[in-house]
Amino acid sequence: MRRTLLSLLIVGVVGVWLRPAVGVGLEEQTQLLAAELRCPVCQNLSVGDSPSEMANQMRELVREKLKNGESPEQIRAYFVSRYGEWILLAPKRQGFNWVAWLLPFGAILGGVGVIGFVVRRSVSKSRAPREGPLPPLDPRYASRLQAELKEWGQ
Amino acid sequence: MATWKKLIVPIVITPILLLLAYGFKTNPRQVPSPLVGNSAPPFALSSFDGGTTGLEQLRGTAIVLNFWASWCFPACFEEAPALEAAWRAYKDRGVMVLGVDIQDREADAKAFIERFKLSFPNGPDPQGRMSIDYGVYGVPETFFINREGTIHYKHVGALTKQMLQGKIEEML
Numbered sequence: 187m188r189r190t191l192l193s194l195l196i197v198g199v200v201g202v203w204l205r206p207a208v209g210v211g212l213e214e215q216t217q218l219l220a221a222e223l224r225c226p227v228c229q230n231l232s233v234g235d236s237p238s239e240m241a242n243q244m245r246e247l248v249r250e251k252l253k254n255g256e257s258p259e260q261i262r263a264y265f266v267s268r269y270g271e272w273i274l275l276a277p278k279r280q281g282f283n284w285v286a287w288l289l290p291f292g293a294i295l296g297g298v299g300v301i302g303f304v305v306r307r308s309v310s311k312s313r314a315p316r317e318g319p320l321p322p323l324d325p326r327y328a329s330r331l332q333a334e335l336k337e338w339g340q
Numbered sequence: 341m342a343t344w345k346k347l348i349v350p351i352v353i354t355p356i357l358l359l360l361a362y363g364f365k366t367n368p369r370q371v372p373s374p375l376v377g378n379s380a381p382p383f384a385l386s387s388f389d390g391g392t393t394g395l396e397q398l399r400g401t402a403i404v405l406n407f408w409a410s411w412c413f414p415a416c417f418e419e420a421p422a423l424e425a426a427w428r429a430y431k432d433r434g435v436m437v438l439g440v441d442i443q444d445r446e447a448d449a450k451a452f453i454e455r456f457k458l459s460f461p462n463g464p465d466p467q468g469r470m471s472i473d474y475g476v477y478g479v480p481e482t483f484f485i486n487r488e489g490t491i492h493y494k495h496v497g498a499l500t501k502q503m504l505q506g507k508i509e510e511m512l
Contacts, residue, residue, distance in 0.1 A: 226477030239443045240477075243468030268381075268475035270374045 216249045373494045380485045381473040387463040402511040403485040404437045409444045410452035412479040415498040420456040426504040427460040442471045486511045
């Protein structure tokens with residue numbers, strides 16, 4: 187039973203991993219490419235998600251270009267040549283664009299570093315031996331402490 | 341340790357402030373066209389009155405290619421008289437004004453043309469191919485194509501008479 191489940195899991199994972207390489211249908215490929223393009227007439231929507239007429243026309247053009255044998259890279263390059271890199275929802279991993287890709291990870295690392303530093307400092311402070319003599323005990327508590335210690339001793 | 345502590349705040353804050361200053365300085369709605377300075381994409385426009393015109397036929401002519409729609413109010417309504425005036429003033433000086441009606445209904449587009457008595461060729465872009473080819477992301481947008489077929493300038497928003505005159509004169 188465990189073996190069957192494991193084999194199914196492996197087949198599933200490998201299948202998902204290989205899917206783009208094996209080849210997807212025209213519709214699916216159109217949708218995948220459309221999801222990478224920014225809808226020019228919308229607010230933060232992809233061509234794949236937008237119901238606008240322009241997005242519809244762009245999806246149709248992507249479909250037609252795929253049908254004519256153009257590769258996804260060629261189609262992306264076509265849209266970039268018309269609209270600029272702005273049309274890509276995810277900036278290309280090159281030049282100054284690396285800032286957009288790496289800054290969030292840098293911020294997370296920095297945050298973790300700051301938290302670690304603060305925690306380490308507070309822990310070491312609480313562990314550090316106290317310097318100088320202890321302040322005198324309040325006489326009210328001193329007598330109570332003595333009484334309770336006596337009680338415990340019995 | 342104390343110097344390091346004093347420096348860390350400006351080191352972290354300064355790039356963020358610079359990035360914000362750069363962001364606030366730029367207009368998020370203004371997307372620079374990669375087409376400016378390059379050859380205009382070829383097109384063939386079938387006008388509402390039945391004629392056909394294309395970039396190839398217009399080689400040697402300066403072109404004002406205007407993308408509009410009848411629902412684009414007020415910008416397209418504001419610039420329509422200026423476009424008609426420019427067409428009348430420059431049509432005998434080697435200038436062609438062309439209107440491309442996008443994402444519109446034919447009846448509404450024809451009513452718009454009638455309303456402003458537009459006499460320059462206007463045609464629809466039914467599949468949106470021409471607007472996508474020109475990287476249009478809204479209306480009105482206007483491309484000034486010089487006699488060599490290179491995009492000289494792109495204007496986003498309503499045109500004025502002065503702006504039209506200035507850009508056309510630059511191309512002549």
